[in-house]
Amino acid sequence: MADIRMCDECGIRPAVYYTTTVINGVANERYLCEVCKKKHGFIKPDIPFFDSLFEAFGMPVAERENVRRNDVCPTCGCSASNYLKTGFLGCPDCYKTFEKLILDSVGKIQKDTKHTGKSPDKFYSPEEAKYNELLRKREEAVAVEDYKLAAKINEEMKKLKATSAQGGEKNE
Amino acid sequence: MNNDNNGIVISCRARLARNFEGYVFPARLDDEGGKAVLKKVQDALSHGESFGTVKRADMSDLQAETLKELHLISDELLHGNKNAAVVVNKTNEVCIMVNEEDHLREQCILSGNRLPEAYAKICAVDDLIASQNKFAFDKRLGYLTACPTNVGTGLRASALMFLPGLSMTNTLAACVNAVSRFDMTVRGEYGEGSDSEGFLYQISNQKTLGISEDEIINSVSGAVAQIEKQEIAARNALLQSSETILRDNIMRAYGILTNAYRLSFKEFTEKFALVKLGVYYGFIKCEDKEALGKMLDKYRPANMMTSAGKIMNEGERDIYRAAGVASELKRLTI
Numbered sequence: 001m002a003d004i005r006m007c008d009e010c011g012i013r014p015a016v017y018y019t020t021t022v023i024n025g026v027a028n029e030r031y032l033c034e035v036c037k038k039k040h041g042f043i044k045p046d047i048p049f050f051d052s053l054f055e056a057f058g059m060p061v062a063e064r065e066n067v068r069r070n071d072v073c074p075t076c077g078c079s080a081s082n083y084l085k086t087g088f089l090g091c092p093d094c095y096k097t098f099e100k101l102i103l104d105s106v107g108k109i110q111k112d113t114k115h116t117g118k119s120p121d122k123f124y125s126p127e128e129a130k131y132n133e134l135l136r137k138r139e140e141a142v143a144v145e146d147y148k149l150a151a152k153i154n155e156e157m158k159k160l161k162a163t164s165a166q167g168g169e170k171n172e
Numbered sequence: 173m174n175n176d177n178n179g180i181v182i183s184c185r186a187r188l189a190r191n192f193e194g195y196v197f198p199a200r201l202d203d204e205g206g207k208a209v210l211k212k213v214q215d216a217l218s219h220g221e222s223f224g225t226v227k228r229a230d231m232s233d234l235q236a237e238t239l240k241e242l243h244l245i246s247d248e249l250l251h252g253n254k255n256a257a258v259v260v261n262k263t264n265e266v267c268i269m270v271n272e273e274d275h276l277r278e279q280c281i282l283s284g285n286r287l288p289e290a291y292a293k294i295c296a297v298d299d300l301i302a303s304q305n306k307f308a309f310d311k312r313l314g315y316l317t318a319c320p321t322n323v324g325t326g327l328r329a330s331a332l333m334f335l336p337g338l339s340m341t342n343t344l345a346a347c348v349n350a351v352s353r354f355d356m357t358v359r360g361e362y363g364e365g366s367d368s369e370g371f372l373y374q375i376s377n378q379k380t381l382g383i384s385e386d387e388i389i390n391s392v393s394g395a396v397a398q399i400e401k402q403e404i405a406a407r408n409a410l411l412q413s414s415e416t417i418l419r420d421n422i423m424r425a426y427g428i429l430t431n432a433y434r435l436s437f438k439e440f441t442e443k444f445a446l447v448k449l450g451v452y453y454g455f456i457k458c459e460d461k462e463a464l465g466k467m468l469d470k471y472r473p474a475n476m477m478t479s480a481g482k483i484m485n486e487g488e489r490d491i492y493r494a495a496g497v498a499s500e501l502k503r504l505t506i
Contacts, residue, residue, distance in 0.1 A: 112382020115314030
């Protein structure tokens with residue numbers, strides 16, 4: 001399935017509209033999100049079968065039909081159909097309420113569905129952050145069956161683990 | 173040509189999207205919740221460096237537009253939740269938009285390509301707020317945001333670049349395609365492609381989850397450095413292929429900016445871009461490039477009226493701008 005096309009204007013929301021503009025004399029195809037489209041009053045394109053590109057790419061057709069559009073988040077009242085249409089959630093709890101729906105679209109618009117960065121209650125040391133990064137790269141290598149690269153990354157991870165263990169002992 | 177201060181990377185920005193646990197996102201937040209969110213930020217930042225708060229409701233239209241022109245606030249902040257506000261430090265480098273699309277958009281804007289420094293600064297502010305509050309965070313998905321396109325690190329790293337060489341040699345499209353393969357996007361200065369007069373473009377990361385903050389900062393920083401190299405190569409090619417036309421266009425633009433009686437912002441942007449290019453090539457001598465660089469923001473409509481201390485209509489502004497630009501350019505250049 002194709003990746004979600006992001007809005008060419010804000011670059012942060014999924015595109016749901018399409019238009020053509022001229023930039024520096026060159027005709028450009030432009031894909032816009034709900035918010036940017038509203039801002040500039042562009043016209044909705046003819047996209048048959050789907051209310052929005054976000055909805056179209058968010059989930060396979062068969063599964064999408066099983067999503068109850070009137071599912072509502074008990075905390076904020078945001079509905080599944082509202083999320084599918086706008087790409088916006090109402091509150092942090094929506095992530096639990098629409099978990100399946102969100103994970104599916106997040107898997108397509110993001111690099112992975114697993115956070116590897118900073119956390120508010122635990123600050124990763126540079127070694128831990130590096131280890132997480134290598135872990136992800138190893139998974140990527142295995143996914144494309146590049147076992148040579150995966151083995152190389154594995155070696156790097158071992159070295160990093162050994163170095164941090166030594167560092168830890170010294171500190172103790 | 174001095175490539176260390178070539179004016180290609182104008183500024184860089186690291187921006188973190190954050191939300192407090194227990195509160196709905198700003199689009200659905202009531203008056204009480206909106207006030208509580210703002211108070212949380214102000215309380216957290218009351219220790220240490222001094223910050224000032226400007227509430228959207230207290231902003232005049234001119235003040236709002238002035239801040240928007242400087243990238244300190246967004247359209248979403250201006251037209252969204254009524255408890256929206258901006259919290260800034262004294263240098264305007266650290267700026268937190270409150271109750272925008274997310275509860276917090278913490279950003280640090282620095283001149284040049286200094287993304288690691290910008291991220292370190294905003295990260296320290298983020299830690300300070302986090303030490304006294306609980307952010308909405310999920311072990312798997314990271315920081316939870318109103319739009320899942322920001323979930324994870326919530327980090328958007330970007331750079332504002334001046335790219336006349338790539339634009340004039342029609343190689344910008346190839347450059348845009350190349351960076352998009354690395355999950356990055358190129359767009360006009362205010363996210364509006366059609367408004368990219370003056371050859372100003374913004375480069376930023378597209379993905380925020382499954383990639384660490386360091387990876388994002390390094391990849392955007394690397395792409396910006398690469399585009400800078402390409403821009404220099406394009407400028408050299410341009411000079412070799414059409415120096416006479418280029419020099420003529422630049423000096424004509426300089427002539428207009430130093431002699432015009434009225435000057436719209438659009439015309440100023442176009443001609444000023446050529447003058448900056450002329451300074452880069454050494455066709456026009458300028459000792460104070462920093463002051464020259466600041467001229468663009470200074471003569472934006474709202475910023476100009478703010479510094480003039482009066483409201484002007486478009487016609488008055490154009491006359492005022494022409495006089496200011498002419499005298500400043502004559503003073504800064506030879």
